[in-house]
Amino acid sequence: MTAHEPFSVWAPHARDVRLRLNGEVLPMRAGRGNWWTADRVAEPGMRYGFELFDGEHWSKTLPDPRSTAQPDGVHGLSEVTDPDHAWTSGDWTGRPLAGQVIYELHVGTFSPEGTFEGVIGKLDYLRDLGVTAIELMPVQPFGGERNWGYDGVEWHAVHQGYGGPEGLKQLVDAAHDKGLGVILDVVYNHFGPDGNYNGMFGPYTSGGSTGWGEVVNISGHDSDEVRAYILDAVRLWLADYRIDGLRLDAVHSLDDTGAYSLLEQMQYIADDVTARTGVPRYLIAESDLNNPRVITGTDGGGYGLAGQWVDDIHHALHTIVSGEDHAYYEDFGSLDALAKTLRGGYYFDGIWSSYRGRTHGRPINTAAIPAHRLVTYTTTHDQTGNRARGDRPSMSLTPAQQVLKAAVIYSSPFTPMLFMGEEFGAQTPFAFFCSHTDAELNRLTSEGRKREFARSGWDHSEVPDPADPATFEASRLDWDFSEEQQEIHAAYRQLLHLRRELGLARANLSKLLVETGTEEEKWLAMGHEDVLLVANLSEQPVTAPYGGELIWSFTQPTVELDRTVLGPWEFALVRR
Template identity: 50%
Template sequence: MTSASSDTFSVWAPTADAVGLVLDSADADPIAMTRTTDGWWCSTVVREQGRDYGFVVTGDDGETSDPRPDPRSARQPDGVHGLSRVHRVDAARWTDARWTGRQLAGSVLYEMHVGTFSPGGTLTSAIDHLDDLVELGVDMVEVMPVGAFNGEYGWGYDGVAWFAVHEPYGGPDAFQQFVDACHARGLAVCLDVVYNHLGPSGNYLPEFGPYLSAADGPWGSGLNLDGPHSGEVRRYIIDNALRWFDEFHVDALRLDAVHALHDGSAVHLLEQLAVEVESLSTHLGRPLSLIAESDQNDPRLVTSREGGGLGLTGQWDDDVHHAVHAAVSGERQGYYSDFGSLEALRQVLTGAFLHAGTWSAFRGRVHGRPLDVERVPGSRFVAYTLTHDQVGNRAAGDRPSVNLTPAQQLAKAAIILCSPFTPMLFQGEEWGARTPFCFFTSHPEPELADAVRRGRTREFAEMGWDPATVADPQDPETFRRSVLDRSEQSEDQHAGILRGYRELIALRRAQPELSDPWLGAVRVRCGVEADDGRWLIVHRGSLALVVNLGTEPSRVPVTGEEVLTSGAVVDHDSVFCQAFGFAVVRTRPVTG
């Protein structure tokens, strides 16, 4: 158990020779703290709501730091380099006492970035558009990271004050208000959290103790999950996760890049987290979900602990995205080189992964592990036509809507929303938004800003992109161009896409065959591209999704009654589809 106290000031600094508490001002004289046997330093000073404080740490070299923020700071009103402020969530402000939560299975997710979701760029201004999501049919809002990071705007994945809410978004009170407003509308909240690394600016954790591992990950040093003193580091991560569930009432956490969590312990951090979240869920009386992002194609993440897995609720599934996008767009660069065929699409729709212990030409090796479709439901895999990564990690941040027709966009949406997976939309996708979503940063340090620019340009040059097309992440205009333009929805083309999304989501909600999560019941038929067209039929019980993925009209051999069509006509013995048209038909009567 942690030795941190909520009543008095304390901090974990096991390797420090001395720690002092600074109150009210960075210029104040430090108050000596007392060391305990477990590496914690404590003070008898009472933590008063709204009081500013920090710690000075004297290392074994005799050097004393400037005042540093609390590693568990609940608020950073002056940024990640300033003093911390005592803050407690005001329980009296909650109005969601009747909220019973929402499970991942059966939900439609919607990913949003606070800074670009609304013109105001805050959690409070985002509330003004929640009713639009309800009308769309969304069940759970997935919020990109809100942990405090340096600078005014960014994606949030370089946070350094994990317990605080980014002040430009409105701080912790605004996040409480946002979650409460979502629950009032029947929307669950999933928060994106980053436990695999810390950002490059404002990371003072190494001055307090061995928080970081010696091994470097793709984004810098990883966390010390299995070395000396790792018990408190693991506690730091798990306490952070539990706090979002308990104090802020969130319903799910999306765990960023868990493949970068290097843990050789007998009980992996993710398994320990799953156990403790399950206990908290039982206590709170509502479902709590853990959703992993992983590039390993390892179904053990979402396999139950009884079945030998880690017991997470769900994971993002990039293979589904790649298969759908490549089949519709024709793109084959980079990791799309393994995808694009109808057979690849069939495999992911019936087995979740294309690479499941099979050869990946892009990686030059065998990748992934097969899924037991009889034991692990498809609802544990989050599927999408785009995400912040799939858009923002393009050189210009261009959305598919810039290069694809409305018919192509709706064809992709139909495949995802009629799939056995848990669907997720990315903000603006529902009306085919044409505003980019670029990678943007606002690092105030010139050297760091230049390093980000150079790294971004070098990365895309290696992938074959023209350096002239790479958006400057530090240019404020790059951020401003990424803010959604909601006026687009009034234009006929965008209004038609929005209507199509609403109809597809409503159909998924109305028809139990479409939300049935079991992959073993899915049957997929594909056209022979050289002979009779490039079409796809996905059988879901008594329903079938028919999609023409070719650039020419095609007559697809399936018999059924029309349920929903877009660019298609249902005849007595076939479905005639325009290029990228689709139809949902009932192929046999419902019995029982």
């Protein structure tokens, strides 16, 4: 609820609506477009909720779908917040996506405090590492105190346990003061199951399932107000909170059939806030469609988003280093697959997918679409947390393998992203966890996870209970580094600083050199006319016909003018 305006709510499903304000019950009158309004102006600090009459009964007091604060959780009263903030980072000029190094983190498990303040305490560490922007997993309110964040219900509010609206603004301010951007992960493809009262007010969903919840109504009857609900949230984060970018979760699950795509409308808002403030704002989509339209400019018939996550590069690199080939990894594993993704971003560009049982994707025009629009990584919250035990790659790979994967990602022209803890080879898992306030929801969530992984051969005892507090506690990062972790951290820091110093992100994909050996001699050479990464993606020693002057390596390869001799999982950055 915006301060200094009359209390109002969209409630087409209600026959009557009343406002409960600081213990007082006030009538509301129906107006245009099924909006109900009270003769009372909202002021910061007021606690309120709405009660709906269905023709026979009044509901309990419900939180506002457009609540900006839920001090007592998703089932409690909403609070009017003050939109003003004493910003200290007024000279922040922003950063476009190009040139960024992103660090994805979960607020609740990143620091010992598990709060926005705890993240602030690590900003100097991240800046020294070479990070330029932090990406927060969703912070909208959810049931209980422990959750990944993808079960959010009030899409204009901030989880109180992290520090609430004021805490998020303080984090953004502190990050900008230190020259770091802030990206916020937002979920508009489903509502969480705990505390979702929106359906009592109006048709926020339209039936059907995304696999996580009912399909959000952005194309059906009365969908204009649902779209406005989402678009107003986008403007809220970008303008009022001064967030630099939004990561849009699973846009392929949006039931979007309008002539004007929701993504296109979101991009218009980002462009408008950029124009009004002079500070770049951008959108990054998570999309499983391998459709370059998402990142193609509007003049080319695209949606014009700044970037998208690209799982194909991750899958190709992960399978070749780890040897895993189950589920969606089954189409990858070859050196050719990795080389193809490094040359063109997508592996599936209109070819057959065994996992999907159909052809998938279309090619990117690498001459027209800059490489920085593709966000790449060695792992993410999904690629770790959606494993049965939530085990990280660093829990099974050697330090050499971990640093090799990082070298491939950071030597490419794509926008790199780290997942919290990978930079020091964290040995703590990142399992799926939740703390729904309904015991039955917790039981169903746990059983659903066990059924999901049983199909892949996992024993029930190996799947942590998401609702068990121990699952959450085990997922907290341990910041007490071993000697080995210090070495990995130093290597990550060096790679990220070399990426900047050597200009490894400067070429577009059409100018990038990518050459490989055979499946017997799995060497990879990738780079530019002056600097190359030469890597061995196998357990066997290899000799690659590319050499020069050694710039840096995690190990001690033999680099000569015309060749590089590499031991198992070794790499070398060379000046040609």
